[in-house]
Every structure is written in C-alpha cells, then in structure tokens.
Amino acid sequence: MTTELLIAAGSIDQIRSYAGAGANAVLIGDSRFGARLPGSIAEADLKEAVACAHDLGARAYIAAGKLLRNHELPALPGYLRAAAEAGADAVTFGDPAVWMAVRDAAPAMAMHWNVEMTGTNSAAAAFWSRRGVSRAVLARELNGEEIADFKRSGTIEVQVQVHGMTNIYHSQRNLLQSYMDYLGREASLVDLGPSEGRFLIEAERPDERLPVYEDDNGTHVMSADDICLLEALPELLEAGVDSLYIEPLLKSEAYNVAAIRSYRRAIDAWHRDPGAYEFDEEWLAPIRALQDPGRELSFGFLYKEQVY
C-alpha cells in the first residue's frame, strides 16, 4: 500500500483538481467546526464532495479540529451524522467534545486526533487509540528522531505535515481589529481575512514575514517559511509514517497542484524500489518556480534540537 498524500480542499473543484493531481485523501469542512481551512464546504454539500473524492479514488476526511464553545455543541451531532451519511472516511478532532459527539451520533465514524502543537508523544496517542481513534496527527515541532520514535512506540497511524506553512499562534482575541481600533482606524470596513496579505515583522527579524489574519475563530499567525520535506521523504517513509499532509493555506491552486505532483512522484518512486530510490532535483523545480520569493522552503523542525 502506498503512503497517503493528503491535502485540505476548500471546494469541490479543488477536490477534483487535487485528487486528479495525485492526492489520496482530502480534508474538507467549514469554519463552524474546522479551523484555518482553505475554503468552506457546507454541510449540505458534503455528500457531493465526498462522492467526488471517492470517484477519483481519494478518501475524504472531515475537519472538526476546532476548540468548541457551549453554543457550538448543539449543531455537532447533526453535522457528524451528515458526514457519516455522506460516506466520509474519518473526522479529525482536537476537542474531546467532538469525540463525545461521534460516540453518540456517528459511532462507526473513524477518528483522527489532531491537536496541532500539542500532539507530541506516542503515549498520549495511545490514550486516544484505546478510545477508538485510528490516527494521530503529529505536532510540526517534532524532529525526525521523535517522529520515528513516535511511530515505533505507537499502535496508531501517524500523519506528518510535509509541505506548506504552519500555524504558530492562535488566539481567540481579535488582535488585528483591536490594533486598528487602538490606532483609530475604521477597520470595521476592512476585510481582515486570509486573502488580504497582511503580515507581521518582529522588530529584530526584519527578513521574516509572518502572515496574519482574523476570522470567526480569532487571530492566526502563520510561519514565515514553508516546510518542504520533499528531499527528506525517505526518512519519513522508512519510519513508517502513514500519511503525508500538504498545507494549501494561502497558496494558489496551481502551486498546490505542483506540490501534490512532486510529492506523488517521490512517494511512488520510493515505493517502487526503496533501495534504488534517488532524489530527483526535477521534482523540486515546479515548486520552486511558483514559490513566493519572500518565503523560504525549509526542513521545519526535522533536524532541530529544541531546548527549554
């Protein structure tokens, strides 16, 4: 079996184009229950979206990874039932309230545990595995050794982000609106969302642009560089990582398609013959050609040793 290549999709057209380019799975949903999605697929459209993915041989996962408030709970069981009826292959969750609702409303639904920055060890994953969860999404701040050890020690599928930006700060405060108000600007007339190209520059780090935006779920600060683990794929594949995620947020569809194609080629080449696998610079060229020159491609935390 090949290693899964997964990407979030914000529309049925994107499902079609990403699955067509070689993604084995798509992550879809809306901002009521999912955070930082590239677009919204409404509950009423889930059936069509899941069918579209399945027709193209891709799995469809439902993004419900947000931290929830009381008033958001009542709509959850119906949403999960709709996802199950649509034939979705799994739901991702971070808040235990979603786990509770799946148990009650859609007990046959597979669950993926995604708590972003705090999915850091295999024992925590085992806690969820014993509660029926089939996959752990690892924090992007783990290094290669930790990823391998996590997979080796666990009894659960492991998903790792291989490409794109990462969220590095999430607040439920409306920090952009607050700053506009502080400056006395009429920001209520201004769109503060992800398409506006706003970024932060920390005073001591003039070369790093941190994308920032505000939506229904608060303020999001994103990494200044894009992870690109294409050259390091054998390390992850040998470790037995089950799913490789491409983050499409704040990228053009053409860029995301190029990234999918390149990773697809590399994954397929490795699976054909791991022993003979050699990295081909040509795989990286289409990504580089579309890469924002202000954003570096980096190995993220793959080779880092953090202190504390």
Added chain:
Amino acid sequence: MNGTAVHAAEAAAGNGRRYRLDRPELLAPAGNLEKLKFAVHYGADAVYIGGQSYGLRSNADNFSFEEMREGVEFAARYGAKVFVATNIYAHQEDLPGIADYLKQLEAAGIAAIITADPAIVETAMQHAPGLEVHLSTQQSTMNWQAVRFWKEVGLPRVVLARETSMEEIREIKSHVDLELEVFIHGAMCSSVSGRCVLSNHFTDRDSNRGGCCQSCRWKYDLHQEQGPIGDPGDNMFTMGSKDLCMIRHIPDLIEAGVDSFKIEGRMKSIHYVASVVGAYRQAIDAYMADPAGYELQPAWEEEIGKAANRPLNTGFFYSTPGASEHIYEPEEKPAPYDFAAIVREYDPATGIAVVEQRSPFRPGTEVEFVGPGGRSFKQVAGPLSDTDGAAVDVARHPLQLIRIRTVEPVAPLDMMRKKIGSV
C-alpha cells in the same frame, strides 16, 4: 475537596436571591519554599508549585522533593494543600521518567498534579493513585461536553480555558457536576493555551515544555502589501495582554459555581503573592460571611495595586477583549511599592520588631506594615539598630536583620513596604 459531588449549597435570602454557601478554594502560586509559606500565611487554601521536571516554568527556582515535603508540612499546619504543576506536553524522551516522578510526588504528600498531557494523566492514575489529577488550562477546555469527557476519564477537576466566559462557566456547571477551577488573577497567554509556538520558531525554545520566552510581548510591525499599517511614531502591534484581575467580581465567580480561584504567577515576588492572596482572601471571606451584605472594599484593590505592575482587565469573563485590553504602550511601569523587609520577630513588651531587609530603608523612611487579613498601618521609621544593638544609618544589606520600633503590634511574616525609590 475530592472527586465526589460538590453540590453548591444554597440558601434563600429574604430578597428572593439565592446564595451559594460552600466556600471556594483560593489557589496561589509558589515559586519557591519561601513564597509557599507567604502564600499560605496570607490565606491560600492551596498552593501550586513546580518540581524539577515536567513543569512549564523551567526558569523558576522549582522545588526538590525535600522542599516539597517541607512545604506540604508547613501548609498542613494551616489546613492547606500543595499541588504540583506537571503541565508540559511531553515528547518521546520525556516519557520514561514520568511514573517514577509522580510516585515521588505522591510520597512527598502532594495532593494533586495539574496536567494537560493525556500521557501524564494516565500514568498518574495508574502509578500514583494517591494524587488527584486536575486537568490543566493547557488543554483549553471551554465547553461542558469536554468537561464531561474528562469526568468520565476519572478526573475530579478541570481548570477551564482563560477564554471561557462567566455565562459559559454557569452553563458548564449546570451540565456537569465536576470541580471547576478558573484563573482569576495574573498574566495571561493571549493565545489559546498550548496553541502558541512563537518561541519555538524564533529561538528554538519549546514553549510547551517550559521554554516560552514571551515572544507575544515583543513588538511587531503590522504590514499590508502597500506598507506598514501604523504611521511612524505609532506604537507597534503586539499580542501582549493586560493582566487579569477579578477582585471586583468575586460574587459572580462564587455564584457561577467556580470551585477554585486560581492566581497566576510562580515567577512573581513574595510581595506580589502575599498582597494579591491577602486581598482575595478578604473578599472571599467577606462574601461567605454575609453574601447579602457584601460590598467591594477599595482597600482590596489598592492592596493589589501596590504590588502589581501591569494594567489590569477582566479577560474573557464578560466580553471578548478588545483594544483596551492589550498593552501597546512601550514600557511597563514597575509596581508603585517596594518590598522593604519581612518581620521575623516581635516583642510586645518593648514594641520592637526584628525585620529582615529586602530593599534599603533608613530612619525617616515612610514605611507601611501589612499582615494577613488586611491588617496594616503606616509609620515613619525611627532609629534602627542591628541585632547587637549598634545603630544603623541605612539598612543597606540584603537579608540583614534590623531592629525597628513599630507603632502598632506586628507578627512574624508581616511585610514592610515603602514607596518605590524611596530610602
């Protein structure tokens, strides 16, 4: 308190309003053994501390097991408990030592751990059943289904996310019978707790294992494609939040059913911890003694103001924080009062106290003595002498013992403070 039902006893008052009668816990931070003693002496029902491992304040003093035993013993004399924060998100390398560490905490008499990582939650339940497991705010729990989940897991208490509103706390309490702890005072992450890795990205320090370098309080230029949004001379963008202070809203918190009132600040000074704990202790006691007749006392707020340096606000309790809840101004001002000395002995026959110096003072310095329960008075320091009776012109040496006549009785662990900068 334990995991069994804590039903809010309520009584009908003459005006038809119902008041809760069980007393909430006041939970205070203690960065080291001395701070623990002050927190307890000034009225904390429980304190939380950090050990040598698995805590989020890797730069704090933190307790050895021996110090924990001493702290537990000291607290027990006041009927107070000691909790240990084991609130990191563990990485693979952290896993092997957890069980042993928790057993040691249990053996030291620690009442509870405060934990977010399911790995530590489960290890504690299996290997150290004498420890209560309280779910840390690092799990950012803010809805009743999530609280119900952790109750099913077997935890007796959840520390709610700092984003939870008063109304949401009431709803949670009405749906689930479980102890709820909330932060009522101190510095706050402006991010959702645990959902910030700015330090990891800027400095390779792991914020969720205690390496946070408070990058949210750094200054940032906010840009759009056309250029910076602020004009030259404008204060820069920041994520830094004002500090939480709920002293004006104690009845709301009690009536919402909050079981434990938590003060932030394991890195804060003795002066800060004692002043803040003392103020909240008085407010809670005043409410419990006479809910219908409760009135906010300006002295409590003044007391907090003397030791706190950041501007204060009510966080998410009543609305989502906006422009006035963040700190755009460049400098934080120091607290208006300095901690000058601790009273170590007092002789009622002579009216002479022996105090231990914490910052310089001299004959003529205007000082204020403060004790638990809001007991305080001001005086001008008269002649000073050392313990051999030799006159002292300026008490300039840290920890030096100084004899001073006080105009009213004082007691050991009372504090002597002075206006900042005065000597």
